[in-house]
Amino acid sequence: MVLDVDFARSQFPVFQRPETAAWAFFENAGGSYVPEPVIDRLDAFFRWYKVQPYGPFESSIIAGEAMDAGYQFVAQWLNANDDEVTVGPSTTLNGYVLAQALRPQLRPGDEIVITNQDHEANIGCWERLSEAGAVIRRWEIDPATGELALADLERLVNSRTRLVCFSLCSNIVGTFQDAVGVAEIAHRVGAAVVADGVSYAPHRLADVSQLAADVYLYSTYKTFGTHLGVMWIRRELQERIVCQGHYFNRDKARYRMNPTGPLHAEIAALAGIGEYFDRLYAHHFTQQETNPRQRAERVFGLVAEHETRLAEQLLQALRALPGIRIIGQTHAREGRRAATISFVSARQRSAALARSLALRKICVRNGHFYARRCVEALGIGDPDDGVLRVSMVHYNTQDEVQRLIDELQACCK
Numbered sequence: 001m002v003l004d005v006d007f008a009r010s011q012f013p014v015f016q017r018p019e020t021a022a023w024a025f026f027e028n029a030g031g032s033y034v035p036e037p038v039i040d041r042l043d044a045f046f047r048w049y050k051v052q053p054y055g056p057f058e059s060s061i062i063a064g065e066a067m068d069a070g071y072q073f074v075a076q077w078l079n080a081n082d083d084e085v086t087v088g089p090s091t092t093l094n095g096y097v098l099a100q101a102l103r104p105q106l107r108p109g110d111e112i113v114i115t116n117q118d119h120e121a122n123i124g125c126w127e128r129l130s131e132a133g134a135v136i137r138r139w140e141i142d143p144a145t146g147e148l149a150l151a152d153l154e155r156l157v158n159s160r161t162r163l164v165c166f167s168l169c170s171n172i173v174g175t176f177q178d179a180v181g182v183a184e185i186a187h188r189v190g191a192a193v194v195a196d197g198v199s200y201a202p203h204r205l206a207d208v209s210q211l212a213a214d215v216y217l218y219s220t221y222k223t224f225g226t227h228l229g230v231m232w233i234r235r236e237l238q239e240r241i242v243c244q245g246h247y248f249n250r251d252k253a254r255y256r257m258n259p260t261g262p263l264h265a266e267i268a269a270l271a272g273i274g275e276y277f278d279r280l281y282a283h284h285f286t287q288q289e290t291n292p293r294q295r296a297e298r299v300f301g302l303v304a305e306h307e308t309r310l311a312e313q314l315l316q317a318l319r320a321l322p323g324i325r326i327i328g329q330t331h332a333r334e335g336r337r338a339a340t341i342s343f344v345s346a347r348q349r350s351a352a353l354a355r356s357l358a359l360r361k362i363c364v365r366n367g368h369f370y371a372r373r374c375v376e377a378l379g380i381g382d383p384d385d386g387v388l389r390v391s392m393v394h395y396n397t398q399d400e401v402q403r404l405i406d407e408l409q410a411c412c413k
């Protein structure tokens, strides 16, 4: 069985409107399109019960129930306990808050490992902890491939290491990192593991009970939802860190690590992602499955296969184009890389290529995408021009990829 992409697209209003459907959208790593069930929930919240939730009157009760459904969806989606999940405004802010929460535990000379592959959201907040005496150790990419080697991490950790911060998938390189391998090395020396899943979550469904990390972060506006950041913190770590919310919310899991407070309507709308994946499940599978997480897992199996096909279609064409340097893995093999494909041309600046493609109704962008250190380490002369990034998700089609290939062949010949 293969993913019925037409059915998936039928769930997205953006594909029903000729003006917007005409664009081949390959900027999904910057934020994905949103399916109807998410939009419906957001609309209903604003239209009918946009009041302070959890009060005694009807609209407030409904608002609270809608929010609970959003929280419940996130916990189920991750296979997490409810009290381990924070839904904050963004991953960058969640990381910043977490770093503040960990700060009082650090002693001068304690070490933190960061990479030069990550988005700045998973670097800058940890680097700031050097102000508290932490020593920052850098796990560096191979400048030719953009990939990180576990053997290098082995050499970096020691009994002073308190944290290892890395990404399950870089938003530039696209390789899936061996999270269990990272956690094994970190835990051996007693360090906690922070896994940035922002560029992983649109492509694969993380199960935090299997991930071996202690913190998992992702952003729901890249996974077909509203603009929020989810932070899962393993209970044992959560119990050791200082509440960053109001003092009287110390024991409330949803509020402890979210000093801004919850964004009501946006959280409520997240349940629509679950409904969307349930629609995909019902369309593809006849077997009754009562567990929503299991349903999502089955659908993500189809998503993975489809995305791998798209990735290989594009990579094959890029391999044959003169003067193209593909960043990361040059072949798409299931389980090895996401359909997030960055490259540079020896003949044209990335910005010029992005503009040419935009004239042909193809949405891509160029730059460093806030993974500036990664682009610099790759030896790309002008990091602002950076790479051209084509980021695909399950609703992209082989026809769209062919359109892109035809245009790239015309631009790069």
Ligand SMILES: Cc1ncc(COP(=O)(O)O)c(C=O)c1O
Pocket (backbone or CB within 6 Å): 029, 030, 089, 090, 091, 092, 093, 119, 121, 122, 167, 169, 170, 171, 196, 197, 198, 199, 218, 219, 228, 229, 370
């Ligand atoms: C890999 C990665 N990590 C973190 C972030 C930051 O997420 P947010 O925009 O929710 O702060 C991004 C955003 O593009 C990202 O791609």
